[in-house]
Amino acid sequence: MNAGAPRKSGVDVVVDGVSLAYGANVVLRDISLDIAPGEFFALLGPSGSGKSTLLRLLAGFNRANSGQVRIGGADVAMLPPWKRDVGMVFQNYALWPHMTVAENVAFGLEERRWPRARIRERVREVLDLVSLKGFDARRPGELSGGQQQRVAIARTLAIEPSVLLLDEPLSNLDAKLRAATGLELKRLQRRLGITTLFVTHDQQEAMTIADRLAVLDQGVIQQVGTPRELYDTPVNRFVAEFVGSINIYPARIETGADSHFVVAIDGLGRARVPAPRVAGAAVTAAAGGRAIAAAFRPHAVRVVESAVADDLEFDAEVRTTEFLGEFVRHELAAGAHTVVVDLPHKRFSEALVPGMRARFAVSPAEILVLDDPPR
Amino acid sequence: MNTAVGAARGGAASAPGVAAGGVWLLALPVAAFILVFLAWPVATVLYTAFADGQGGLTTGHIEAFLSLSLMREAFGNSLIVSLGSVALATLIAVPLAYLTVRFEFRGAALVQTLGVLPLVMPPFVGAVALQLLFGRSGSVNLLLSETFGFRIPFMNGLNGVVFVEGLHYFPFILLNLVAALRNIDGAMEEAAQNLGSHGFRLFRRVVFPLAAPGFVAGAALVFVKVFDDLGTPLVLNVTNMLAPQAYLRITSVGLEDPIGYVIALVMVVFSIGALALSAQITRGRDFATLTRGGTSLRKRPLTGWSAVFAYGWVVLVLALVLSPHFGILLLSLSKVWSFSVLPEGYTLQHYAVVLTDSSRMIGNTMLYCTLAAGIDVVLGTAIAYLLLRTRLPGRQWLDWGASAALAIPGIVLAIGFLRAFRGIELPFIGGALTASWVAIMLAYAVRRLPYAVRSTVAALQQVHVSLEEAAQSLGANRRRTARRIVIPLMMGGILAGFVTSFITAAVELSATILLATSESQAPLSYGIYLYNQSIATRGPAAALGVIAVVIVALGTYLSHRLLEARAGGTKIMVDTE
Numbered sequence: 001m002n003a004g005a006p007r008k009s010g011v012d013v014v015v016d017g018v019s020l021a022y023g024a025n026v027v028l029r030d031i032s033l034d035i036a037p038g039e040f041f042a043l044l045g046p047s048g049s050g051k052s053t054l055l056r057l058l059a060g061f062n063r064a065n066s067g068q069v070r071i072g073g074a075d076v077a078m079l080p081p082w083k084r085d086v087g088m089v090f091q092n093y094a095l096w097p098h099m100t101v102a103e104n105v106a107f108g109l110e111e112r113r114w115p116r117a118r119i120r121e122r123v124r125e126v127l128d129l130v131s132l133k134g135f136d137a138r139r140p141g142e143l144s145g146g147q148q149q150r151v152a153i154a155r156t157l158a159i160e161p162s163v164l165l166l167d168e169p170l171s172n173l174d175a176k177l178r179a180a181t182g183l184e185l186k187r188l189q190r191r192l193g194i195t196t197l198f199v200t201h202d203q204q205e206a207m208t209i210a211d212r213l214a215v216l217d218q219g220v221i222q223q224v225g226t227p228r229e230l231y232d233t234p235v236n237r238f239v240a241e242f243v244g245s246i247n248i249y250p251a252r253i254e255t256g257a258d259s260h261f262v263v264a265i266d267g268l269g270r271a272r273v274p275a276p277r278v279a280g281a282a283v284t285a286a287a288g289g290r291a292i293a294a295a296f297r298p299h300a301v302r303v304v305e306s307a308v309a310d311d312l313e314f315d316a317e318v319r320t321t322e323f324l325g326e327f328v329r330h331e332l333a334a335g336a337h338t339v340v341v342d343l344p345h346k347r348f349s350e351a352l353v354p355g356m357r358a359r360f361a362v363s364p365a366e367i368l369v370l371d372d373p374p375r
Numbered sequence: 376m377n378t379a380v381g382a383a384r385g386g387a388a389s390a391p392g393v394a395a396g397g398v399w400l401l402a403l404p405v406a407a408f409i410l411v412f413l414a415w416p417v418a419t420v421l422y423t424a425f426a427d428g429q430g431g432l433t434t435g436h437i438e439a440f441l442s443l444s445l446m447r448e449a450f451g452n453s454l455i456v457s458l459g460s461v462a463l464a465t466l467i468a469v470p471l472a473y474l475t476v477r478f479e480f481r482g483a484a485l486v487q488t489l490g491v492l493p494l495v496m497p498p499f500v501g502a503v504a505l506q507l508l509f510g511r512s513g514s515v516n517l518l519l520s521e522t523f524g525f526r527i528p529f530m531n532g533l534n535g536v537v538f539v540e541g542l543h544y545f546p547f548i549l550l551n552l553v554a555a556l557r558n559i560d561g562a563m564e565e566a567a568q569n570l571g572s573h574g575f576r577l578f579r580r581v582v583f584p585l586a587a588p589g590f591v592a593g594a595a596l597v598f599v600k601v602f603d604d605l606g607t608p609l610v611l612n613v614t615n616m617l618a619p620q621a622y623l624r625i626t627s628v629g630l631e632d633p634i635g636y637v638i639a640l641v642m643v644v645f646s647i648g649a650l651a652l653s654a655q656i657t658r659g660r661d662f663a664t665l666t667r668g669g670t671s672l673r674k675r676p677l678t679g680w681s682a683v684f685a686y687g688w689v690v691l692v693l694a695l696v697l698s699p700h701f702g703i704l705l706l707s708l709s710k711v712w713s714f715s716v717l718p719e720g721y722t723l724q725h726y727a728v729v730l731t732d733s734s735r736m737i738g739n740t741m742l743y744c745t746l747a748a749g750i751d752v753v754l755g756t757a758i759a760y761l762l763l764r765t766r767l768p769g770r771q772w773l774d775w776g777a778s779a780a781l782a783i784p785g786i787v788l789a790i791g792f793l794r795a796f797r798g799i800e801l802p803f804i805g806g807a808l809t810a811s812w813v814a815i816m817l818a819y820a821v822r823r824l825p826y827a828v829r830s831t832v833a834a835l836q837q838v839h840v841s842l843e844e845a846a847q848s849l850g851a852n853r854r855r856t857a858r859r860i861v862i863p864l865m866m867g868g869i870l871a872g873f874v875t876s877f878i879t880a881a882v883e884l885s886a887t888i889l890l891a892t893s894e895s896q897a898p899l900s901y902g903i904y905l906y907n908q909s910i911a912t913r914g915p916a917a918a919l920g921v922i923a924v925v926i927v928a929l930g931t932y933l934s935h936r937l938l939e940a941r942a943g944g945t946k947i948m949v950d951t952e
Contacts, residue, residue, distance in 0.1 A: 059848050081847035088848040094841035098863045107859070108849030152845075159849055 010038035010195040011072030011162045013058065018067030020053060020219075027053045029219045031067070035212075038193045040186060042210035044200055046242070050219040051199045055165050058197065059088045072162055082111070087161030091168040093152035095140035101127070101151050102136035108159035126154040129188070146177050153185075157192070164189070166198040170205055182209045203243050207231070215239050235279055237370050240295050247301075247339055251294035251369060253278075253286040263369055265294045267335040271312035271364045278369040285371035293372035298329065298342040300366035303352070304359050311361040314339075318356045332360070397853075398765050402773065405757050408750075409776040412821045416791025417783055421643065423794060424636040436633040440641075445615065446634070450641065453602055453617040456536045460601040461594050463541025467692055468548035468593070474685050476556040479674045486689055491546050493696055495927045496703070497882035497900065498543040499606030500920035503907055504702025505539055506530055506611065507712060514716040535611045540601045542695060547600070548593035555589025556582075561672050582672070588657035595653030599646045603784035606884035606900075610907055617642055618885065621786050625889065630793055639787040646782045700924065707917035713910070725914035733902050733919060740881050740899040740926075743812060747819035748827070748876035752869050754820075755827035759835040760861070764843075774832070778825045785885025788818055792890060812896040818886040823876035830875060834868020835861070871937045878930035882923055899923055 015033040019026070028050045035041045043051040056062045058069060060081035069076050076084055095104055102123050109119045127133060130150040140148055149169065156164065169185065170178045186209050189196050200206050206213050207227035215222045215230065215238070223230060223239045234240035237248060250266040260272045273294075282292045296312075304313070316332035316339060325345070330352055332339040341360065343352070352358060427433035440446050475483040493501070508514050509529035516526040529538050559582065567581045605618040614623060617638050624635035677685055707725050709718030758777055761770045780788075792814050799808045808814055838861060846856040862869075884900045891897040897905065899919060906916030 059844070061844055061847075080852065081844065082850045082852045084848070086848060088845070090841040090845055092839065092841055094839065094845035096842055096845075096860060096864070107846065107851070111846075111850035111855065155845075155849070 010193050012037050012070075013163055013195055013197065014068075014070040015054070015058075016068040016070070018054075018057065018064045018069065020050075020057065020062060020064050027219050028057070028064070031219075031221055033214060033221070033224065035195060035197065037195055040189050040196045040198065040209065040211045042198045042200060042206035042213035043216060044203055044206040044213050044242070045216035046201055048218075049216040051201075051216050052167060054216070055088075055167055055197060055199045058163070059086050059165055060084045085159075085161055086163045086165060087156035087159060088165040089149075089152045089156050089167065089169055091171060093140075093148045093172070095148055095151055095155075097140055099139075100136065101132070101138050101140065101143070104140065104151060105155045105158050107155065112159065122158055126158045129157065130154045145172055145174075146181065149173065149181065153188075162195070164194050164196040166196065168199055168201070170200070170202070178205070179208075185209065207243070215242060217242075233277075234368065234370070236281065237293060237295075237372055240368065240370060245298050245340065245342075246295050247298065248293050248295040248370075248372075249337060250372065251292050253283070253292065253369070256283070261369065263294055263367070265312060265367075267337045268314045268339075269312050271362070271367055272310045273364050273367050273369055277365065277367060279371065281371040282369045285373075291372040291374070293370050295368045295370060296362045296366050298340045299327070300362050301339065301341040302361050302363075303343070304361040308361065308363075310364050312364065312367060313359065313361045315357060315359055318352045318354050318358065320354055321352065334360075398761065398767050401757050402761055402767055402770070405754055405761070405773055406776075408754060409773070412817050413776065413780055413783070413788075413824075416788060416795040417643070418791075419795040420636055420639045420787055420791040423633065424640040426633075436637050437640075440634055440637040443634070446620065446638070449615050449617050449620045449638075452533055452613075452615055456533055456540065456616060457598045457601040459533070459537040460540040460544060461597050463537055464545035464548050464597050465590075465594065467541065467545040467695075468552060469590075470685075470688055471692060472549050472552040472556060474689065476553055476672060477674065478677045478685070480677060480685065482689070486693070491550070491931075492700065493543045494546050495931055496543070496699055496920070496924050497606065497884065497903075497927075498539055498604060499610040499884055499907075500703060500882075500903055500923065501543055501699030502535070502539045502607050502610045503913065503916065503920070504699040504706060505542070506535070507706060508698050508702045509538065510535075512713070517716050530611070532613060536601075536608055536613055536616070539607050539611070540597075540604065542699070543607075544597045544600050547596045548590060551589040551593035551596075552586060553589075555586040556672065559585045559672055564672055591653050591656050595649050598649045599782070602645055602649070603642060603786070603885065605784075605786050605888060606904060609888070610904065618784065618786055621790065622889065625790055625793070630797075635790060636794075639784075639790050642784045643782070643787055646784060650782050703917050703920045703924070707914065707921045709914065725918040728915045729918040729922065733899075733915070735895065736897055736899050736902040736919070737922065739812065739896060743816040743819055743898055744877045744880040746816050747823060747880050748873045750820040751824050751827035751876040752831065752873045754824060755831035755872055756835075756862075756865065756869060758828050759831040759865075760857070762832060763835050764840075774828065777828045780821050780823075781825045783822075785818070785822060785883060785887075786889060788821060789886040789889035792818060792886075809890070810892050815887060815890045815896070815898065818890055819876075819880040819883055822883060822886060823880050826875045826879060827872035830868050830872030831865065834865040834872075837868070838864045867937050871934045874930045874934035874937065878927045878934075881926055881930075899926075 013033070013035040015031055018028055018031045020028040031050075031054060033041075043054060045051045053062055057064055058071070060076070060079060064077070071084070071086065076086075096107075099107070105123045105126060106119050109122055114122070123136070124133075127135060130153055132147065132150055132154065135143070135147070135151075140151065143151065149172070153169075166185070170182055173181055182205060198206075198210060207230075210227065212224065212226050213230065214224045217238050223235045230239060230243050234243060240246050240248065249268060252264045252266075254262045254264050254270070256262075257275075259275055261275060261278050262270060263273050263278075264270050271294075285292050304311075314334050316334035318330055319333050319338075320331045322329040322331075323345075324342075327342045327344050330341040330343065332341055339360070424436055425432045425434070427435065471486060474480055475486050480486075506513065509527075510516065511526065511528070511530065513530070515529070520526050528534055563585060564577065564581055567577055572580060603618060605622055608614065608616050608619045609622070614620065621635050621638040621642070624632050624638065628635070705718060706712060708721045708723065710720035710722045710724075712718035754777065758773050761767050762774050793809050796808045796814065800806065801808050801811055801813060804811065804813070842864065843856050843860055846860045847853075851859060881898075882900050884904060887898060887901050888904060891901045894905070900923065903916050903919045903923065906912040906919065
């Protein structure tokens with residue numbers, strides 16, 4: 001079925017130095033983004049990070065104090081929402097309760113003064129596209145949460161917007177439906193080739209669906225990259241902690257070389273960390289006498305009997321174990337520090353019980369050195 | 376995250392680039408209406424109370440007022456009657472509220488429905504019926520003196536006013552108190568019990584303080600309503616109170632008599648004072664502690680003597696509450712009813728008289744109230760939109776201004792109309808504004824505007840901003856969004872506001888009585904008052920009263936249905952997962 005096939009190719013979205021403040025309350029600071037045509041892009045951040053504000057700015061519901069927003073090359077700053085050709089799916093779906101499903105979907109087309117017959121046909125097409133054939137005459141209140149969401153998407157897709165904005169599209173669905181719907185969304189987006197921005201506070205959701213993402217905190221973009229880049233090489237402590245779980249400790253650079261830095265990690269030991277794993281900001285901070293930190297993921301920790309050269313090695317006592325299904329999470333006491341370790345179920349986990357002491361190691365390639373600004 | 380989609384949210388935050396011109400175009404007529412028809416007349420009244428006639432100010436009129444013993448007496452009586460009515464209403468309402476919320480009480484829903492019934496009948500209509508049932512020679516006292524040889528002076532002088540008003544206005548306390556009690560989270564009480572509190576101490580230290588704001592709000596409303604009521608004292612022939620004195624001063628001494636204005640001043644000060652005091656007391660104490668998913672106070676079973684007492688009390692109160700309705704119906708059907716327990720013969724003739732002679736009055740009421748309620752909902756919708764969806768500077772003042780009418784007694788507004796619009800000719804129709812039905816209609820619109828504003832503001836608060844944003848992002852501009860999304864979704868609230876304004880205007884008497892200058896332009900409520908002036912036409916008066924009650928009852932039912940439909944409409948927006 002090619003009913004919803006792309007009729008116009010995706011356009012690019014450029015955000016250039018945008019700032020927004022309500023009085024003294026700065027919500028967005030100097031935001032710049034470059035989103036490619038057809039890209040599925042996520043804005044990820046905790047609540048209050050400004051991600052929804054940025055999305056609403058693109059839709060025309062907020063206005064920037066400075067900076068530029070270009071959609072398909074055209075500056076949209078002065079355009080009201082109804083002239084932007086940007087489709088937005090609201091977190092609460094915002095389906096009009098006084099209209100049927102078909103009337104909801106037809107709304108945008110009626111505003112565009114399409115002839116009736118074409119509207120009817122188009123409504124049928126998009127409802128088909130979201131697998132809601134035969135739901136035309138229902139009211140939104142008679143639908144399940146998942147169905148309501150699909151109506152909201154159909155209503156937006158009906159007008160063939162050049163950019164699709166999704167505000168926490170999965171947050172109102174239950175856990176099981178969430179994963180399936182996320183993949184469904186991605187498939188749909190791929191097929192239509194429509195540039196899509198997607199706001200979420202759930203890092204897992206963002207990582208599984210998005211091509212690239214931007215992590216926001218306190219109105220500032222912390223990092224932009226593919227899910228893999230953000231996970232493997234977060235540029236700062238915030239991103240490292242926000243994307244996945246991580247152990248972070250105060251650290252010191254003892255010696256630096258072109259290929260390696262010898263890093264002393266407080267209370268755990270020393271490691272020869274490869275240069276690409278040491279963030280530029282950390283080197284600058286260390287040179288300036290400011291705090292830096294070393295970090296590694298819980299699954300990077302191994303139980304060892306004999307040492308491997310260059311590894312970070314430490315003894316620790318198992319405090320608690322927590323069975324999480326695919327893996328077992330252990331909390332270790334290493335001196336004054338707590339280390340979280342994830343070990344695959346049925347491989348090593350049985351061996352470690354609370355109270356037991358063991359030796360652990362982390363390969364230097366798994367260690368990240370970041371600057372650690374005071375919060 | 377926000378899953379309750381129907382929940383209100385600060386909407387103004389999302390209105391960038393509001394076309395300032397359009398907003399002012401909407402705001403100016405609203406502001407003009409409030410200024411011209413509310414602020415200006417009231418200001419005129421207050422100014423006249425201090426004007427020395429030569430353009431200067433004087434406190435001479437106030438001194439004159441204070442030096443008149445009749446005025447001091449009237450002032451004292453008004454206070455006594457208002458406080459007495461609050462006390463009587465409290466006595467009726469508090470047990471009813473507590474019993475029905477607190478205990479497993481069969482017929483609790485019935486009590487709460489019947490408890491609203493008095494509001495369906497204008498108090499001055501009920502006064503006539505109560506006179507017949509509880510008066511010196513009324514049914515109850517006749518029975519008492521025949522069997523026991525004594526009478527109870529229910530209706531003597533001020534007693535009668537207190538009795539009628541307390542019986543009429545107790546629902547204000549009941550409704551507020553029940554709402555407050557229902558909003559108490561059962562966990563509040565359980566926490567206190569867990570810490571060792573029980574019995575009366577539990578009630579005194581936890582339950583009552585949590586519900587107190589509801590009680591205070593209701594009691595203040597009763598005080599103001601009674602203090603301002605003109606119809607009841609006039610019908611009961613009690614003239615030594617403030618409202619009747621103001622009326623008599625203006626109608627007998629004349630529009631130039633400064634004492635009338637001083638009385639009006641006192642009434643305004645006390646109305647505003649009582650409402651301000653209640654706002655002051657309840658401020659920051661809106662203890663709506665019931666959270667989503669929480670449960671209200673646990674109901675307990677009633678046992679033994681407490682059950683007997685409870686049901687006995689409820690039956691007694693309900694009998695009292697229904698007696699005006701019963702009495703007025705009986706009177707409207709009776710051939711002769713005086714000095715007897717029940718009428719001596721029945722007839723439908725009063726209805727025939729009313730429908731032939733007074734159909735004009737019914738028509739007038741329909742016309743004035745439809746126009747007034749229409750003006751109210753148009754203004755109300757505009758105020759709601761300006762308040763919640765724009766950042767117009769001073770928009771809050773429109774809301775406050777419109778709501779201020781609540782604190783202005785009808786007689787004060789009427790005096791203000793007469794004084795401020797003296798000599799103003801009506802455009803097109805011709806004739807003096809103050810002598811025309813237009814003045815009555817406008818007074819209704821001003822007095823009932825607060826109801827329409829509350830109703831439309833509540834309706835718009837229910838409409839989540841994202842519903843409008845969705846329309847805008849799909850290509851609908853501000854005007855189209857209003858027409859296709861906002862107004863349809865508000866419609867339930869708009870209609871409910873219309874009905875509320877309509878029915879409360881239909882039984883308005885305090886302003887009507889001064890502004891109705893001829894029988895041909897008199898509405899229903901004035902007709903009832905007029906017919907009640909002589910014994911001969913009491914039957915038709917009762918028939919008119921029944922008609923008024925039916926109109927109000929139908930309207931009340933209709934507005935409940937509309938609000939239910941609206942609640943249903945928003946319910947479907949709540950996440951169904």
